[in-house]
Amino acid sequence: MSVYTTVSDDMMQSWLSRYALGQLVELKGIAAGVTNTNYFVTTTHGRYVLTIFETLKLQELPYYLTLMSHLARHGVACPAPVADNTDQFASLLAGKPACLVSCLSGADISQPSAIQCRAVGEMLAQMHVASATFPRKMKNPRGPRWWSETASAMYGFMDEADAASLRQEIQFQDQHRFDHLPSGVIHADLFKDNVLMDGDKIAGFIDFYYACNDILLYDVAIAFNDWTRLEDGSISPERATAFLAGYQSVRALTAEEVRAWPVMLRAAALRFWTSRLLDLYQPMAGELTYTKDPKVFQRLVEAHRQRSDFWL
Amino acid sequence: MSVYTTVSDDMMQSWLSRYALGQLVELKGIAAGVTNTNYFVTTTHGRYVLTIFETLKLQELPYYLTLMSHLARHGVACPAPVADNTDQFASLLAGKPACLVSCLSGADISQPSAIQCRAVGEMLAQMHVASATFPRKMKNPRGPRWWSETASAMYGFMDEADAASLRQEIQFQDQHRFDHLPSGVIHADLFKDNVLMDGDKIAGFIDFYYACNDILLYDVAIAFNDWTRLEDGSISPERATAFLAGYQSVRALTAEEVRAWPVMLRAAALRFWTSRLLDLYQPMAGELTYTKDPKVFQRLVEAHRQRSDFWL
Structure with a gap:
């Protein structure tokens, strides 16, 4: 409630x-x-x-x-x-x-079809293009610096193997910079529960209160990690190719973005692994949160590490 | 077409x-x-x-x-x-x-109910209030000076009695100034065919291409003259009181506006009498217009002259 x-x-x-x-x-x-x-x-x-x-x-x-x-x-x-x-x-x-x-029509869905994933990818690209003329700026409060600092505070709560895995990912991401990639306004939280669908149409993206100015590909990866992931944690190749085709029907990724994609998918998963650890081990006083399982994103980071095919 | x-x-x-x-x-x-x-x-x-x-x-x-x-x-x-x-x-x-x-739903209607007239009056007042923060300005190209000049060019086409009646109205309006009344953005053409209704709700005002900055009461009178007029040319008291009650539920008319109302109703009718005469006698070359009868507004001006009750 x-x-x-x-x-x-x-x-x-x-x-x-x-x-x-x-x-x-x-x-x-x-x-x-x-x-x-x-x-x-x-x-x-x-x-x-x-x-x-x-x-x-x-x-x-x-x-x-x-x-x-x-x-x-x-x-x-x-x-x-x-x-x-x-x-x-x-x-x-x-x-x-x-x-x-x-008030928008539509409802969020938990099991999107490939067609719906394509529509979300397409609308996300439309959002990225349309916000190019938006004049205000907002820094992303949950960027690489925030991950690193938050992770440091979490290692003590975690078992040794998990902490090692997190430390490995933080160190890996530290070696990569994305500042050269196209940036703009990002939603930063475009999970399935933040999109109202009306059949195969997007009724609306909602909950813009994490929106900020950051790397566009980061936004693509955040949405991709949620929309294309099946209940068993694996990525659906059908959803994945549809999502990316939808996005690229409006804004083709640059060669540099394509190169950065495998690392970015891990970065996007790391961001939610970290925040879920924080919500679990240091919940905000008085805040009613449904604590969500950090393991989902730990497993996703680890799975992304093993991949050779990234649907691009 | x-x-x-x-x-x-x-x-x-x-x-x-x-x-x-x-x-x-x-x-x-x-x-x-x-x-x-x-x-x-x-x-x-x-x-x-x-x-x-x-x-x-x-x-x-x-x-x-x-x-x-x-x-x-x-x-x-x-x-x-x-x-x-x-x-x-x-x-x-x-x-x-x-x-x-x-794209709006709804359709225009030719025989509005009192409830629909009330809704139009209410929405017109909402438009007047909401546009108070609109920063751009546009002069009304069809104000008193335009009537006078246009009427001068029309007398020669009209029969003597009609010309005398038009001249009388122009002279009467010349003796009245409205500059002291509240002004703002007006639609200036809010006839029944420029409002889409969805049952008793306003789906939307359309065709804003006569909008300009002028006296608000002039806009009220233009809309009133069309919405409350029956097919026989008389004003429906039910529609009239409903329209004005709707308007005043959002923006109460000032004492000066109430005093100016009988003259303003004639001014609003005069404006369309004049423009219809122009369309009839000097149609724009190449313009496809359904020529509308100027007599409708001549009779309305003349009827307004005889009234003692103005529904306020």
Whole structure:
């Protein structure tokens, strides 16, 4: 359940007067999402999603919300934030930053087909191309430096073999730099549960609150590692080739990106191995997280090490 | 029929590569509209409307398209223009300015109910409020000076009694100034055929190509004169009170606006009386217009002169 902050109809109706969205018809909590409070808000004009931010500050929101607005304006499937009468996308509600975005159809899926993987790859490339004109910048707080520092704090909690494997990967990645590869705005968390599908169409990418400026290929690898992985942990060759073909139908990878791909796949898996270790061994105080298994990404790193074929 | 410029699938597919909208699935001419060429464009991502501008120049479009984008971003029901990969809403197609906008559901209606009139009044006020933060400006090319000059050129074509009535109205309006009333962005042509309804909901205001900065009450009067008028030319009191109640549920008219209302209703009718006379007696060379009867607005001006009750 993810309604941490309760909003009454009266509070909502009063806050809605900031918007050109008519009168409140229904307000209904959404039991999904981990970090923020979400409601469906139905007004006389239509249906929207209210997000109340439980950790992000009001001044941190413009990057994410103007990015989503920019992408929606370019036809990239994602929720479009609604601006209020002062032309802001967010303001305080119940003392916390809050915004309204358009309500998308569709639902997330756990077993994507190759066709769906192709559609996700294609839309991700569209997102990368469309955000080239987005003017704001945000550093990736979870880059190589963060992995290294976080891993150092984790070795003590891990059994010896796992720690050795993690140390090996950190050292391996330290020997590779990606700064020469094309960079731009990345979603940075485009897992299956952050994409709403409507049949074979992308209804929308959601949850842009890890978005930042970084290497585009890193974003491709993060999404690829989740979308093409089967339940047994192996990569589906059908999904893999479809995902990459979809991406390259819009933006062909450069020769340097193709060369970096095997290392990048490991880097993308390492990032989630590390963060899941952190969530497991040093959970944030008071944060409700469904702790996810770090082993999934450890095994993926180790499997990527053994591969000779990378579907490119 | 309003496909003046023919676009082939190949031309469209090539032009679409400027956008993050996927591949062309279907291209279909739209047999509505008088001035521009319109197509439904279905892509792998969704459905859009292509407009090819037959008279407006590329450099004239940013006011209208950024206005529509601003309004859509604020939740005002209207088509949202899609930006291309250079962040522009319009570029040349078949040598003419062209844009893509989101495709709305709904259809225009000829006999609105009081509930629908209320919804239109409400959304018009939302548009007026939301556009207060719109930074661009456009003078109204069809203001009082235009009426006077156009009327002067029309008297010679008209029979004596009609010319006398027009002259009387021009002189009457000359004695009234509205500069002290609230101003902002107005649609300026919100007739029934420029609103798509989806049941009792506004699916969208369309055809913003007369939009400009002018007196808000003038916009209210233009829409009121069309939406509340019955087929016999009389004003429906039910529609009239509903329309004005809807408007005032969002933006209450000021005391000065209430005082100006009877004169403004005549001004709004005069504007279309005059333009219809011009279309009838001096049609633009080569322009395909369905010539509409100027008498409708002459009778409306004359009826407004006789009224004592103005539904406010």
